[in-house]
Amino acid sequence: MAIILGDNQYGKAECRLVRIYRDSKRHEIRDLNVSTALRGPFEPAYLVGDQSNVLPTDTQKNTAFAFAKSKGIDSIESFGLELARHFVRDVDPVEGARIEIEEYAWERAIVDGAEHDHTWLRKGQEIRTAAVTVDASGEHVIGGFKDLVILKSTGSEFAGFLTDDYTTLSETHDRVMATALDAKWRFTTTDVAWDEVYRGIKSILVREFATLQSLALQQTLWHMGKALLETYPCIAEVRLKAPNRHHFSYDIGQFGLDNSNEVFIAADRPYGLIEATILRDDAPDAGQAWRASAGLA
Amino acid sequence: MAIILGDNQYGKAECRLVRIYRDSKRHEIRDLNVSTALRGPFEPAYLVGDQSNVLPTDTQKNTAFAFAKSKGIDSIESFGLELARHFVRDVDPVEGARIEIEEYAWERAIVDGAEHDHTWLRKGQEIRTAAVTVDASGEHVIGGFKDLVILKSTGSEFAGFLTDDYTTLSETHDRVMATALDAKWRFTTTDVAWDEVYRGIKSILVREFATLQSLALQQTLWHMGKALLETYPCIAEVRLKAPNRHHFSYDIGQFGLDNSNEVFIAADRPYGLIEATILRDDAPDAGQAWRASAGLA
Amino acid sequence: MAIILGDNQYGKAECRLVRIYRDSKRHEIRDLNVSTALRGPFEPAYLVGDQSNVLPTDTQKNTAFAFAKSKGIDSIESFGLELARHFVRDVDPVEGARIEIEEYAWERAIVDGAEHDHTWLRKGQEIRTAAVTVDASGEHVIGGFKDLVILKSTGSEFAGFLTDDYTTLSETHDRVMATALDAKWRFTTTDVAWDEVYRGIKSILVREFATLQSLALQQTLWHMGKALLETYPCIAEVRLKAPNRHHFSYDIGQFGLDNSNEVFIAADRPYGLIEATILRDDAPDAGQAWRASAGLA
């Protein structure tokens, strides 16, 4: 029996990189949070403190900022690919690279009825995400978003569930359903119109959430994932995580008031949490696609 | 010399109250965080633990949820007034009430190109705020917002400043200026079209931020406040707090790349913080308008 | 009627300053979050963008770090005084300075049963605070802490309270009482053994919380403040803010289990919030002592 080093990686997490395009009077902005991680033969750094194979995390950070200029940022997926390919191809000992990026959306300020050239307000909806892995097995891209807070005020039921000695919940055929959705989808190619596909996916997921008469959050998630896969052949797999943002009907009947699903208290904790993967039965092997750098919460 | 009880208040903070209007198939939503606080002759509760004058904070919470149905929520300012007036008029020992409310905005989901009847996405921009005080001196309403994150990629300078032995900063005539603006404005009447005025004020503040060639964040704040007061005679005073969200130009010149204000690192801490009050020189007395319940951060 | 500039200030918020003393093998550490703000004749910066009286916030930051070496950090109160005096005395246009500091405590790592010379674990209890104001009216020091999370599992009641149509709460004569206490105390002198007084005050506040059979959180706060003022003649006034961290008894009786105050659910929001000032009736004028820079939440 011996003690050995298993999976490991290191990198620079949460580089807050903002790129302004000033090619015309009408500027453009991309606002990112970039985390890089490298994998390879780093045992000497662990076992004897030998750094000769270790490209500093500070260098990884410099590279991200330099590439923002030299390569540009067409999309977070393509920018992640540029960085990952560079580390694997150009830095000798590196065998694998994992790049995770968050993007924060901005919308142009409206001044005198028109979009302003160089002023924006930060949009607060979902945060777009990408996770790129490049290693000997190939290139993997996962698109996604997190914290899309979405609510429907009717069209949701929960009934007919299993009960035991600890069950006190009542059935309902009309409730508020809300969640802060995290979605991640795995591409099987890198030949993708990234921004356009992103907008299309978000639109589909919102549509399914809105239009399905939901018998359970599970059913809603299934329809979301299924519709996404049916529309985009370039996607093999979707992972959805939906914390239930409970809105409990407040008992105002005790004050002589009728509450027909009009007054709710939004609860913080605890909350139901539903997680599911929906995929093609012939999905190609994911390799290290889902192995996280964990740099971003 | 004696030890005495000074200013005090108590209440229920952060009631997360969601009101759905279901009067037609097209539902409406208002999503609030309500904090109430009462003031009056509560010395016995402190000195000898006598609660006979103390309306429980639990009761205050119940009242807020009941009023969401019985009075409705036209605006957070009017809802705050309803609650404050009730506590002062209807609960005998209470002499003053302070209601602080945050409102989170939602936008309708777009499904097949049309706004959906009962599904929304939470908008992430600014959080609207109101602080209402009712006491023997009258009624005070403060409107406002917090965390309006706004950025301009040019049109901002900082030069000609005072220097001393500890000054190392360089002058600049073109920089990114960004902030997460908090604004609070004091009304001199309660006869106001609250929602309409709110939209107007936000529009003015954004316009001034965007269009002024700024020599300092201070100057931008002054122009914001001045324009607001010139437009709305019903407002006596504006308080602005602007943390500088620094975007530092990243030195990519060391890698042979030209950085003409295109690649920035967004910093977390520390940050410049500018705070200013802009008011009419004949503004009526504010009474307890600015005394906070501190229930909301 | 004219529009004018009212109260204003500017500064650098949240300088995360760590000072290591290495005078012997046994190092010492002080870990601070420093916010500075200056007050004075800064109208030209607002009205016409003239910065000639404006010492940059970047310079204020440099000064804090330089003083950490040249003056040292005996206590956060004395360090705040050094900085505030410097800005008012040495920087010509400055008329007032406000320094707010948080301090994070560390405890020495225990290795083989002994305290280690240069390794520490961050202690998670309360954050110590100081707010220093120096201006033409003199010098004011406010000590304090925030987020002292304290709980007692018995010895707390709540009964005999006022009721109205919205009251549903039951009386209790044995409950869990918990809070995350914020306390601020105003000194009337700067000739104080700051660290020793801090430890003494914390000890008194904890003792009163623990030993009083509490009829209300209000009564507990009064006894805390009174005991503090009786012990320390150098303190004129105490301000306490106590959010009630509710621990609700969980109804396990419905599962045939007896719950005699043994199983609780800790709630997040909403929460009761009690705020009170306790002071000497001959307390000297507070001047600008309580006017915050608001750099720290």
Next chain:
Amino acid sequence: MAIILGDNQYGKAECRLVRIYRDSKRHEIRDLNVSTALRGPFEPAYLVGDQSNVLPTDTQKNTAFAFAKSKGIDSIESFGLELARHFVRDVDPVEGARIEIEEYAWERAIVDGAEHDHTWLRKGQEIRTAAVTVDASGEHVIGGFKDLVILKSTGSEFAGFLTDDYTTLSETHDRVMATALDAKWRFTTTDVAWDEVYRGIKSILVREFATLQSLALQQTLWHMGKALLETYPCIAEVRLKAPNRHHFSYDIGQFGLDNSNEVFIAADRPYGLIEATILRDDAPDAGQAWRASAGLA
């Protein structure tokens, strides 16, 4: 090709459960955050909204609180095992259960020099964690903690690293090293003195951090994990995640002051992030031990 449901689970996240033991005047407290998740044949809930196999998350919550009384909380590992076994054995369709628990430590208030019987202050150091999985393959327990913030002011170097065109970092042979350590260790048995082993492991990890002259954070992690495995035969594997809490020496030399590693600025983002697994080469299969419910961040 068909679209199918892959891995899925559902449960109740973040039940904030506080248990007081009142068997004598000297009370005891255990303060937990419990997340449960169930796995099994839940396809009908997804595909057609049929809930007949779905035990509500509300019931899972009730069970946790009931078990806090009926089974008690000896340790978070044993409590997690009780819950997981119950769901798998007693709830018919359930095939696997995953219980994740955080525990917050409290220390007794000191009153008049003695520990108080029923008053505590929350300790702010690390949060202890457990993750228990019970399914057809057996029982898996992972112990751990997160957010142990630890710092050494000397005894750390970083030199001899790989360089490329983007490298600007200088070597150093004396720096501050700090991290907020997350550690997770996998047991190969459930016959463990959980609380005692926890204290032992924490002590070992702190000792290794303190005493190793560190050539890299990687090397420190290796020594931590190795020492832990050498001491505890019941543990097969350790996973460590160490975000580098950078403390940069502040350049006060520009103000004529000598900075010999005495004045630092603590940075927020970005940060280096080192992750490693250290294990026995004959470690038994981990099964689903590391598959997270993700209920806790």
